[in-house]
Amino acid sequence: MLHIPLLRYGKPYRSLDVVRVPHYRTREPFVEISQANAGLIRRDLLDLDGTRQRLANFPSAELLKICENAAELFLDSPLPLGDGVQTPDDYVQQVSATTGLPYVLARKNMHKIHKVMAEMRAVLGGLTRNLDLTVLDRGFGTVAGQELSFFARGNSLGVVLPSNSPGVHSLWIPAFALKVPLVLKPGSAEPWTPYRIIQALIGAGAPPEAFCYYPADHSGGGEILRRCGRGMVFGDVGSTKLWQGDSRIEVHGPGYSKLVLGQDAVGDWEKYLDVMVTSIVENSGRSCINASGVWVPAHGAEIAQALAERLSRVVPRDAEDPEAQLAPFADPSVAERISDMIDSQLEGATDVTAQVRGSGRLATHQGCGYLLPTVVHCPDPEHPLANREFLFPFASVVEVDEAEIPRALGPSLVLTAITENQKLIDRLLASPFVGRLNLGAIPTNHIQWDQPHEGNLFDHLYARRAFQRAMAS
Amino acid sequence: MTPTIPTALDTRVKSARxxxxxxxxxxxxxxxxxxxxxxxxxxxxxxxxxxxxxxxxGYEDLGRLGYFQDEWLRGGPVxxxxxxxxxxxxxxxxxxxxxxxxxxxxISIDDFRTDYEAFSATLPDEFFPRGADWLMVGPSGPRRLRLAVEHLAQYRGGICFMVDLDPRWVIKxxxxxxxxxxxxxxxHVIEQGLTLLRAHDNIQCLFTTPKLLEALCEKVSLKKIGIKGVFCGGTEMTPQFHRFAVEELLDGVYFAPTYGNTLMGLAVHKPRVPEDNFAVIYYPPAPKAVIEVVDPDQPDRVVGYGETGRVRLTTLTREFxxxxxxxxxxxxxxxPCELYPWDGVRNVRPFSRFQSKVVEGVY
Structure with a gap:
């Protein structure tokens, strides 16, 4: 059986404590993953200061070059995996095996990660507002006649990762280019992507000691977040609650991303149906940037009906099928629980997809449990399903008075606003609850890599200090 | 069919039975x-x-008394x-x-002393020197460890320094x-332990729990500070922890893991051999105690060797x-093995069916 070891400052370590993750379809053990005991993590992380210092000594230009080269290795080359080798096709099949993601979606995510590494210069430009990175090399510099100095807020970035989709890994990679060592706890069903990214970076010349990779239980994840100078944690509201008040930790919970049509645009809603469908269904609805709501001041029932007609055509297909758009649930009981929860809260709203399909949302294909895309029409924003997010293509079409936008929306990681009403735009621009604002018909899941995502990683890792000089540089 | 010739171990197993x-x-x-x-x-x-x-x-007939219920031990009259x-x-x-x-x-009168005196015989004098002082860092209070470790130290001619940790507060x-x-x-607990270790040169033996051992070793090299042997127990110990302790924490200090249990007594760890790959193997103090592994759904059926099941304990002393x-x-x-010709247990851990209800603390 395949075995994935820990990486202790880049060195593989086979633990006596292992977890076996099954293939989503056969339920047979597919991969054995070494587990790090909490004490081992704590002991290792005592050495982070030295590692940070050694990585800081690398010129930024060299780190960017490493990222660019790693991008190609990640996409096209065989890379080490435990005692063996993983080809790009192996990677796609392995991601699919433990997460259920169809090959075509795994490949799309692979390209997304490739792009972030290949275009790291532009990504850092976006994060740093085009800072000359030699300022980080020297610790200070002059930009446009102004003295600047930055310091790292911590000796490392610890990241507790999810299993929902590989694309999420694009968020932490820039930390390496910003000279910050990485300590990663992969999601239990998706150990593949962070391991492959690390191997690609090492293969391209990155110092192996810049990477710790610790598959572990919750207590191991907690140790990582407590011991690293800065942290990121992905998870649901319950699992991330502990870290909400800790300014060292950036919490990535549910996105509650939405589309909003203004009164001026809602009459032409049919023109925007493609944008809505794409926002809801891409990547099998597994991303926090997928839309889980379409909020409109009128025509809610018609929009819900049209969306349901389009989305009900999306059906489970084989993992290898290039047309596949839906991922099954690796644990079928999770699908059942989600479906039951939706049904239990449906009173006062309408599951329009169920009406169109003439059947429920639970489906079985090749013995696996799926949730079919679901559109619920909610007559008002207070309905319990109006602002919910699930791990499949689910969206509520909510009727709301335009004057109540954005107040009624609650937090939205991404908000696509289709309107030319300047007053509404001004209110959205002023809202602290909108993480990413798309003005115009842009799918919520469309990413421009020179824009920050859910907090700015550079600001998370670095702070600017006041700086004056009276000496020659 | 060739008749099986009993080995020396078979004979000893039979005698033990x-x-x-x-x-x-x-x-x-x-x-x-x-x-x-x-x-x-x-x-x-x-x-x-x-x-x-x-x-x-005989032992098999004890089944006629049914299973001992833990509720019988909760509340009085004691x-x-x-x-x-x-x-x-x-x-x-x-x-x-x-x-x-x-x-x-x-209740206990002398059992804890008897147990720990028997356990003492399994500790090598080279690493737990006679006359050396001990440090006990762990749960004392109402627990047997409060008196047992101190008795062990005294029995071996030493004095026991104590630092208490209240696991009930940690769990809360x-x-x-x-x-x-x-x-x-x-x-706070670790700092008190370190203070004692630094102040008393003759402390050469340590009792602590796995998590406190990790925490102590993050602060100090036990070997450099004079510790020669560590007796460790109180909570679950995994093979990975055992390996981590031996390879990375202890730097040659002797490691004696145990499976202590207030109700049963103290089970001794089988000496480490490479082929056990750091499995944590315990044998009960027979005939005063018996540990069996049984089918969780049919607890009168003992599982086969190497098979997993629920732990069933029997305590047989004049006190309890x-x-x-x-x-x-x-x-x-x-x-059974040469040293202990009766059944033992490997890799004891919380019963998986109860796991969501059990919180293991930091102690």
Whole structure:
């Protein structure tokens, strides 16, 4: 059986404590993953200061070059995996095996990660507002006649990762280019992507000691977040609650991303149906940037009906099928629980997809449990399903008075606003609850890599200090 | 078919079994005798339509008494467990559990001393020198460890320094989500231990729990500070922790893991050999205690060697009789070995079916 070891400052370590993750379809053990005991993590992380210092000594230009080269290795080359080798096709099949993601979606995510590494210069430009990175090399510099100095807020970035989709890994990679060592706890069903990214970076010349990779239980994840100078944690509201008040930790919970049509645009809603469908269904609805709501001041029932007609055509297909758009649930009981929860809260709203399909949302294909895309029409924003997010293509079409936008929306990681009403735009621009604002018909899941995502990683890792000089540089 | 020739181990296993059966008869006679037994078992016998003293002839017959219920140990009157023969002796009470609700209590008179004196014989003098002082960093309070480790130190000619940790408070902190406070409490305990280690040169032996051992070793090299042997127990110990302790924490300091249990006694770790790959293998102090691994769904069936099941304990001393108690642990059944010619257990851990209900603290 395949075995994935820990990486202790880049060195593989086979633990006596292992977890076996099954293939989503056969339920047979597919991969054995070494587990790090909490004490081992704590002991290792005592050495982070030295590692940070050694990585800081690398010129930024060299780190960017490493990222660019790693991008190609990640996409096209065989890379080490435990005692063996993983080809790009192996990677796609392995991601699919433990997460259920169809090959075509795994490949799309692979390209997304490739792009972030290949275009790291532009990504850092976006994060740093085009800072000359030699300022980080020297610790200070002059930009446009102004003295600047930055310091790292911590000796490392610890990241507790999810299993929902590989694309999420694009968020932490820039930390390496910003000279910050990485300590990663992969999601239990998706150990593949962070391991492959690390191997690609090492293969391209990155110092192996810049990477710790610790598959572990919750207590191991907690140790990582407590011991690293800065942290990121992905998870649901319950699992991330502990870290909400800790300014060292950036919490990535549910996105509650939405589309909003203004009164001026809602009459032409049919023109925007493609944008809505794409926002809801891409990547099998597994991303926090997928839309889980379409909020409109009128025509809610018609929009819900049209969306349901389009989305009900999306059906489970084989993992290898290039047309596949839906991922099954690796644990079928999770699908059942989600479906039951939706049904239990449906009173006062309408599951329009169920009406169109003439059947429920639970489906079985090749013995696996799926949730079919679901559109619920909610007559008002207070309905319990109006602002919910699930791990499949689910969206509520909510009727709301335009004057109540954005107040009624609650937090939205991404908000696509289709309107030319300047007053509404001004209110959205002023809202602290909108993480990413798309003005115009842009799918919520469309990413421009020179824009920050859910907090700015550079600001998370670095702070600017006041700086004056009276000496020659 | 070729007849099987018994090996020396087979012979010793058979002898051990005979000794166990004889000891069972003796203990049952004692606990069900109105002159010596305790009120609990004497009352129990009144409700039976058979006489255990006559009909229990060996270990297998203990099943007729049913499974010992842990509820019997929660609450009083605790004197119902004191054998009449010991009515005039000073009685200790040791508790287990108790982070919520009423803890289980077990009375003790000399058993803890007897257990730890027997355990002492398994400790190599080279690493636990006679006359050396000890440091105990761990749960004391109402636990048997409070007196047992100190007795062990004294029995070996040393003095025991103590630092207490209250695991019930740690579990409460974790349940409240006060992880940082739990961490600070742990550090408070560790700092006290370090102070004692630095102040007393003759402390050469340490008792602590796995998590406190990790925390101590983050601060100091135990070897450099003079520790030669570590006796470790109190919570679950995994093979990976065992390996981590030996390879990375202890730097050659002797490591003696144990499976202590207030109700049963102290199980001794089989000496480490490479082929066991750091598995944590324990043998009970037979014939005073028996550890078996049984089918969770059919707890009267002992599983095969190497198979996983629920741990079933039996305690057979003149102070305490506890037949066939189903523990909240699971393990693999381990065959007899040269040193211990009776069944043992491998890799004891919390019973997986209860796991969501059990919080392991930092202690």
């Amino acid at each position: 005979e000794a166990l059966d004889a000891w069972v008869r003796e203990i049952v006679s004692w606990h069900f005798d109105p002159a010596t037994g305790c009120p609990f078992w004497l009352d129990y016998a009144k409700r039976l339509d058979w006489d255990p003293r006559r009909e229990i002839r 004197r119902r467990w004191v054998p009449r023969a010991y009515a005039d002796r000073p009685v200790f009470i040791f508790e287990t559990g108790g982070s919520t609700g009423v803890p289980k209590s077990r 902190l974790i349940k409240m989500g006060e992880i940082d406070m739990a961490e600070r409490y742990k550090q 009789f506890m037949p066939q108690f189903l523990e909240r642990d699971e393990a693999e059944r381990e065959p």
